[in-house]
Amino acid sequence: MAVTVETHGSVAEAARALAQGGVYLGGGTGIMRGVNAGAVQGRVVRSSDPALRVIRSTADGFSLGAGVTMAQVLGERDLAFLHAAARSVGGPQVRAMGTIGGNLFAPHPYGDFATALLALGARALMASGSPRNLDDLLRDRDRTGLVAAVEVPRPRDPRAFGFVKVQRVKPRGVAVLSIAAHLPREGGRLRGVRVAFGAMGPAPLRASAVERVLEGATLDAATIARAAQVAAEGLTPPTDPVATGWYRASVVGVHLKRLLERMV
Amino acid sequence: MTETPMIGGNMIDFRKEFFADERPEKLNEIGKPTRRQDITGHVTGRSPFYDDHLFEGLLHMRCVRSPHHAARIRRIDTSAAERMPGVQRIVLGRDVPRNLNTLLSLLDFGIDDEPILSTDRVRYKGEPVAAVIAATDAQARDAVAAIRVEWEPLPHVLDVEAAIKPGAPAVLDIYPNNKFAYHGKYDHQKLRYGDVETAFRQADHVVEGRYQMSPIEQAPVETCGAIAAPEQNGRWVCYTSTQALFFSLGTAAKVLEMPSSRLHFIGGTVGGGFGGKVDSIHEPMAILGAMLTGRPVKFMWDREEEMQVGAPRGAELWIVKDGVMRDGRIIARQFTGYFDSGAYTRLSSYAVIKCVGHLPGPYTIPNVHANVYCVFTNRTPATAMRGFGITGVDFAIEAHMDKVAEAVGMNPIELRLLNAYRDGDMKAHRRIAKNCALIECCQVVAEKAGVKLAPHLAALASTRDGGGDRARLPAHTVTDENGRVQGYQPWSYARKNAPARDPFVGAPPPVQPPRAPAAGTPAVNAPPRADQPPPPPPPSPASPPRQGALRFSSLSGFRRR
Amino acid sequence: MALKPVTFTLNGNAKAAFTEDGQNLLDFLRRSVGDLSPKYGCGQGGCGACTVLMDGAPVLACLTLAEAAQGARIETAAGLAGAALHPLQEAFMERFAAQCGYCTPGMLMAARALLDRNPRPSRDEVIEAISGNICRCTGYEPIIAAILDVAEGRVRA
Numbered sequence: 012m013a014v015t016v017e018t019h020g021s022v023a024e025a026a027r028a029l030a031q032g033g034v035y036l037g038g039g040t041g042i043m044r045g046v047n048a049g050a051v052q053g054r055v056v057r058s059s060d061p062a063l064r065v066i067r068s069t070a071d072g073f074s075l076g077a078g079v080t081m082a083q084v085l086g087e088r089d090l091a092f093l094h095a096a097a098r099s100v101g102g103p104q105v106r107a108m109g110t111i112g113g114n115l116f117a118p119h120p121y122g123d124f125a126t127a128l129l130a131l132g133a134r135a136l137m138a139s140g141s142p143r144n145l146d147d148l149l150r151d152r153d154r155t156g157l158v159a160a161v162e163v164p165r166p167r168d169p170r171a172f173g174f175v176k177v178q179r180v181k182p183r184g185v186a187v188l189s190i191a192a193h194l195p196r197e198g199g200r201l202r203g204v205r206v207a208f209g210a211m212g213p214a215p216l217r218a219s220a221v222e223r224v225l226e227g228a229t230l231d232a233a234t235i236a237r238a239a240q241v242a243a244e245g246l247t248p249p250t251d252p253v254a255t256g257w258y259r260a261s262v263v264g265v266h267l268k269r270l271l272e273r274m275v
Numbered sequence: 276m277t278e279t280p281m282i283g284g285n286m287i288d289f290r291k292e293f294f295a296d297e298r299p300e301k302l303n304e305i306g307k308p309t310r311r312q313d314i315t316g317h318v319t320g321r322s323p324f325y326d327d328h329l330f331e332g333l334l335h336m337r338c339v340r341s342p343h344h345a346a347r348i349r350r351i352d353t354s355a356a357e358r359m360p361g362v363q364r365i366v367l368g369r370d371v372p373r374n375l376n377t378l379l380s381l382l383d384f385g386i387d388d389e390p391i392l393s394t395d396r397v398r399y400k401g402e403p404v405a406a407v408i409a410a411t412d413a414q415a416r417d418a419v420a421a422i423r424v425e426w427e428p429l430p431h432v433l434d435v436e437a438a439i440k441p442g443a444p445a446v447l448d449i450y451p452n453n454k455f456a457y458h459g460k461y462d463h464q465k466l467r468y469g470d471v472e473t474a475f476r477q478a479d480h481v482v483e484g485r486y487q488m489s490p491i492e493q494a495p496v497e498t499c500g501a502i503a504a505p506e507q508n509g510r511w512v513c514y515t516s517t518q519a520l521f522f523s524l525g526t527a528a529k530v531l532e533m534p535s536s537r538l539h540f541i542g543g544t545v546g547g548g549f550g551g552k553v554d555s556i557h558e559p560m561a562i563l564g565a566m567l568t569g570r571p572v573k574f575m576w577d578r579e580e581e582m583q584v585g586a587p588r589g590a591e592l593w594i595v596k597d598g599v600m601r602d603g604r605i606i607a608r609q610f611t612g613y614f615d616s617g618a619y620t621r622l623s624s625y626a627v628i629k630c631v632g633h634l635p636g637p638y639t640i641p642n643v644h645a646n647v648y649c650v651f652t653n654r655t656p657a658t659a660m661r662g663f664g665i666t667g668v669d670f671a672i673e674a675h676m677d678k679v680a681e682a683v684g685m686n687p688i689e690l691r692l693l694n695a696y697r698d699g700d701m702k703a704h705r706r707i708a709k710n711c712a713l714i715e716c717c718q719v720v721a722e723k724a725g726v727k728l729a730p731h732l733a734a735l736a737s738t739r740d741g742g743g744d745r746a747r748l749p750a751h752t753v754t755d756e757n758g759r760v761q762g763y764q765p766w767s768y769a770r771k772n773a774p775a776r777d778p779f780v781g782a783p784p785p786v787q788p789p790r791a792p793a794a795g796t797p798a799v800n801a802p803p804r805a806d807q808p809p810p811p812p813p814p815s816p817a818s819p820p821r822q823g824a825l826r827f828s829s830l831s832g833f834r835r836r
Numbered sequence: 837m838a839l840k841p842v843t844f845t846l847n848g849n850a851k852a853a854f855t856e857d858g859q860n861l862l863d864f865l866r867r868s869v870g871d872l873s874p875k876y877g878c879g880q881g882g883c884g885a886c887t888v889l890m891d892g893a894p895v896l897a898c899l900t901l902a903e904a905a906q907g908a909r910i911e912t913a914a915g916l917a918g919a920a921l922h923p924l925q926e927a928f929m930e931r932f933a934a935q936c937g938y939c940t941p942g943m944l945m946a947a948r949a950l951l952d953r954n955p956r957p958s959r960d961e962v963i964e965a966i967s968g969n970i971c972r973c974t975g976y977e978p979i980i981a982a983i984l985d986v987a988e989g990r991v992r993a
Binding site: 013014047048049052 | 360413414416417420577579
């Protein structure tokens with residue numbers, strides 16, 4: 012067995028090819044590692060469709076082509092709310108190559124940008140044209156089609172969105188964990204809270220226990236303390252060379268507390 | 276360019292007033308950037324690293340590795356791999372002319388214990404049992420994946436304390452208790468100086484501590500490797516990343532049973548080594564590949580192999596016990612140390628010798644006792660890394676100094692000043708300390724840290740008040756026969772049931788006559804004194820005839836200093 | 837295995853060579869084209885030793901499919917010097933910013949990408965720009981100093 016690379020002119024063609032088996036190569040930072048190691052075999056599908064690299068504003072936010080790189084996101088002033096998450100990915104080279112579509116499929120402990128998208132309530136637009144919410148997509152990443160774009164709602168108040176990546180090595184390091192929190196307020200109370208964790212499970216996931224504490228509450232010291240207390244509830248974070256699952260579960264509340272205090 | 280000497284954004288602080296009469300005043304290079312002679316090649320990308328040599332028809336070699344920490348090999352089935360595209364040759368242990376080696380055998384230090392490609396048993400995860408030579412790296416990888424090995428997993432041990440317990444699985448049959456045999460006599464390296472037990476009874480405090488270090492991978496950015504190709508007249512050229520060109524040459528000559536005159540080694544441009552590129556694994560394999568195929572062959576670790584099977588600085592475990600007086604004088608220090616050698620000897624046996632010569636650290640302590648073990652486990656074999664044999668125990672010693680300082684209620688800098696070596700002091704391995712500078716370092720540290728030193732400590736100097744009583748050997752040194760081993764020939768370094776001279780080409784004769792003790796290893800029942808029998812003559816007639824103990828030098832064997 | 841032609845420019849010169857399916861740009865540049873300046877350190881995007889500029893952006897050649905270089909402008913450390921050395925090369929020489937030299941070509945290209953985009957970076961920006969490149973001889977400080985020497989005009993441009 013060896014690798015066969017197919018390049019398709021359109022996303023639709025690439026999706027059709029992929030339906031018959033193989034892996035999709037976006038920026039290459041994940042898949043090429045496997046190709047180099049001989050772990051990826053068979054069909055590798057890629058697409059030269061320029062639509063994949065397009066950033067467009069929509070009625071309530073932005074549509075980002077799945078092939079948009081982290082460096083592209085960082086080059087757009089309108090996407091400032093996503094800059095912290097984009098900057099947290101890799102070093103300059105990985106940001107010049109790594110795509111937002113690829114980040115949705117990056118295995119643990121990667122996927123910090125996807126964590127931010129999840130908290131923002133972004134939707135994936137599949138190559139078939141149908142939308143898919145990220146909660147579902149991230150829960151079942153192995154059986155999904157090709158993502159053509161990601162639609163990200165713009166937070167009404169940019170200060171209502173916070174992101175932190177906890178890493179041992181700076182400025183570039185693998186995540187111990189990452190936290191993204193979208194905390195819109197109505198009349199002093201938190202409404203429509205979405206909090207997501209990265210590196211706390213097989214894929215980025217919603218911090219449901221934290222959301223339950225925060226929803227409808229006022230963001231004060233007592234609420235933050237309660238949220239921090241339940242941060243690891245229901246989670247069994249993975250153990251890897253960067254941190255044990257026990258350590259991740261032990262510190263997630265501390266880092267959540269610091270992020271929330273910053274957002275008061 | 277600025278002329279200000281900078282390190283880490285800070286100006287270098289020169290203290291030229293110290294030891295001013297001990298050096299010529301013309302020394303003026305430190306603190307100024309200097310152009311390296313090889314820098315032009317580095318900045319233009321033209322420095323010739325081993326992989327920067329192109330060969331038409333280059334073949335790629337990759338290894339089949341054990342997924343188990345310990346296992347018996349029942350069968351290796353290469354039939355499917357042999358038929359795969361690009362595969363030129365599959366190499367097994369039987370293809371290696373002399374499939375057993377120990378790295379320091381060239382210095383007569385240790386028993387051959389490690390197969391190049393194991394045929395019957397593996398002792399660490401990642402140990403190679405076969406190699407594929409194929410037209411491309413990808414084809415070699417695919418063929419490696421297609422080789423079927425039937426393993427019978429065996430019990431394994433991954434921790435030094437577990438490894439030396441009775442009943443622990445024996446990693447190597449030649450060392451049944453998982454301990455290297457020193458001098459053919461003991462299962463550990465001994466240091467005996469004075470009488471620690473009596474001193475512990477006299478001490479005001481006895482302070483114990485336990486210190487552990489994990490293995491550390493050297494992680495050079497260039498992974499280890501070599502390219503070998505046929506030259507003319509039955510010679511083979513080998514481009515290599517080795518840090519020890521002649522070591523690798525000698526090892527290849529031994530393993531391939533070939534005179535070294537038929538090997539043309541080219542190295543010297545090394546993409547980072549830090550000790551991790553001395554093990555000479557790639558050179559014999561690449562040359563063997565070139566011999567078996569008649570083509571140029573590259574054997575190069577990828578990053579995963581570098582991290583998994585590249586020999587690291589080994590793990591260490593130290594138990595340190597000090598007897599200390601109320602005023603902070605340390606009167607006794609006892610060490611029990613364990614070096615985790617991993618599955619094979621490589622350089623760990625020697626690391627222990629080097630370490631014991633360093634004990635008890637840079638302090639004048641009248642009673643010192645150490646038992647240091649080189650222990651085999653089923654971990655990746657360990658090898659050299661910067662400060663080889665020293666770094667781990669220094670961490671233990673200095674952490675322990677802080678603990679002792681706390682026990683006697685002293686500032687840790689003061690405790691060090693009080694106990695530091697001074698010029699003329701006798702060290703535990705029976706040599707006189709000279710060129711000491713710890714006192715001055717501590718005084719500058721105190722100044723920088725804002726620690727006010729008592730006047731008598733601020734007035735100390737390494738060059739004053741040493742020697743005299745401090746130069747005297749202990750009146751009595753307690754010795755023992757603990758850890759005696761049987762069956763090893765005592766006149767050589769731990770050779771077991773082996774002929775006195777190795778049959779391989781170019782083997783050096785044993786460097787060591789029967790009775791000379793290594794540094795810090797007094798002959799049993801003969802406490803070392805000044806009138807000890809004279810050691811053998813130094814190897815070089817140029818060496819000045821000076822008194823002093825023998826010392827094992829890293830590569831040249833025993834030297835007098 | 838089918839061979840695919842790739843045409844591109846390397847350090848300003850038009851080039852054409854064939855690639856095999858799955859071959860990465862690092863292997864392609866080194867073995868198929870003969871530019872040995874980008875180095876293999878990990879094949880995983882962890883070390884930055886293979887950094888080259890692709891249409892001006894710093895990329896990891898080991899994680900770039902060679903055929904993706906079709907029509908691209910590739911620049912490597914081998915092309916950094918013109919008739920004279922590049923100021924970054926001069927500064928690296930002056931500052932002792934290399935020991936073993938293996939990370940140097942990648943480090944230079946990461947620095948070059950920074951200065952092309954931001955000629956007067958701060959120290960933090962320099963650190964960020966080389967954060968994708970590992971120097972195991974721990975020469976980061978001289979490297980940072982060398983890049984800042986160029987940025988702040990202490991080396992002739």
